[in-house]
Amino acid sequence: DVVVELETPREKSHGDVATNLALVLAKALKAKPRQVAERIVAALSFPPGLVASVEVAGPGFINFRLAADQLAGTLQSIIAAGASWGRSGVGNGAPVNVEFVSANPTGPLHVGHGRQAALGDAISALLEWTGWKVTREFYYNDAGAQIAKLAESVLARIAQAAGRPAELPEGGYHGEYIRELAERYVAAHPGAEAAADADAVRRFAVRALREEQDRDLQAFGVKFDVYFLESSLYADKRVDETVARWAAAGHTYEQDGALWLRTTEFGDDKDRVVRRSAEKGGEYTYFVPDVAYHVNKWQRGFTRAINAQGSDHHSTVNRVRIGLQALGLGIPEGYPEYVLHQMVTVMKGGEEVRLSKRAGSYVTVRDLVDEVGRDAVRYFFLMRKADSHLQFDIDLALKRSEENPVFYVQMAHARMSGVFRVGGVDAAGVTAEGVDVAVLTDPSEAELLKALARFPDAVARAAEALDPQRLTNYLEDLARAAHLWYHRCRVLGESPEVERARLAVARATQIVLANALGLLGIAAPERM
């Protein structure tokens, strides 16, 4: 029943691949781990050209060193597969819905949305690279209470601009962009200063803000396949159906004039209101359309759904899942999956930046992209795991030196490209045919080839964990190996055999760096 696990030891002297098999078996066999290991090693046989040496080490680990031929094979397959090297098919083309950003059209996107955009898009790409059929989806509310507040805020600014006394509503929107919207509305609707049509203002503001968000997302390099409107769930009665199903299943009850869902039956700490009492307006609470929306995802054939959200929404996780369970539709308990991320603080000159001119109270995605560029923003949002608070250091993102991880990684690619440029060699024409890896004698060459070989595994692990940070970690390791090799090993002007082999190494490195960067939505420049 033992699972044989192979791992790459972090200590180089422990070989290329190791297993703890003997340690795991020792107890059941009532033998000393090292003796078990010796017995296993004695019984092993390998196909020719795979393993160079095997040894028992430490408490009972078995360490393998791979034959040089293996690295030659890596070089060959990278160059042959090119832009598709690192892809796998474990997803079998199964559909998966990745929902992210999902900002309501009440203002410009803030840094948290930016982190979601980077995360959601990278997770989508990781799933695509591992064989899933991904739909990127953006969900937004175009008709709720927040939208009403938005419309009232704009109306108040229109009135103020016309010299009439008006106050922003309680909890209204104060940003400078509201004033802009008011001006634009009046400019487009002569006579509106006197009496603006509230409904028309709402539609105008929603459309304008959605367009602005789309422009920002486009500048960020993120594209969605589906934009899903919350209002459509009401329009085609999906919200009503959801409530009716809960009631039919016997999970609802009336109390204090409101309709409740008995979520405590499913492990919640208290029951939840589904429909408010008459004196509170008699409307459904927000969580009903949330559940109806996920039923809809399920019915569209998404047996897997992933939501990237800020951790301030974590209380909805259980509620949505419980709401789905209470419907009895056979939807799995862990549906949908969530990737929750912690806060972002923007640092500049050693101090926290909190405000943006247009939005007023928060830093926008646009502010960041304008200041440091899309590549740096994307990379910085991905280089920490979602669970951790993220410090976005603007000064660091602007540095053109090794300290800046984006620069460091892109520079590695530019250097590889530089070899071909200076040598007048067509990179696309480089092959591994006739390359003898035995001429690659510098230790940094073996290290680089091993780092290249790990790419498919790094993609697979990052995809499985829904964690792009694993890939940025890998990318930095790879870039380090590439820089080191570049500085130790001359490519051009060496003997023909060495030059040919090293051109192949440079080409393979260029390919893997470009693939990894491309996956993360970051440019792979030819020069910096």
Add this chain to the structure above:
RNA sequence: GCGCCCGUAGCUCAACUGGACAGAGCAUCGGAUUUCUAAUCCGGUGGUUGCAGGUUCGACUCCUGCCGGGCGCACCA
């Protein structure tokens, strides 16, 4: 009070999901090297992994209890 997340070198973060001596970058100290981009390389200093227990051959990782920080706990979204 309850729930979720976090706590690792002076700073920012890793550690392959329980493996071998906890590693990188920055900072700091000492050396080398004017190159297919000096936008470089090599080495040193720096740790009781917040604290206290437990589980096991083995714990940064899992469990329990504390301490500290963040975010949530509406008939708001």
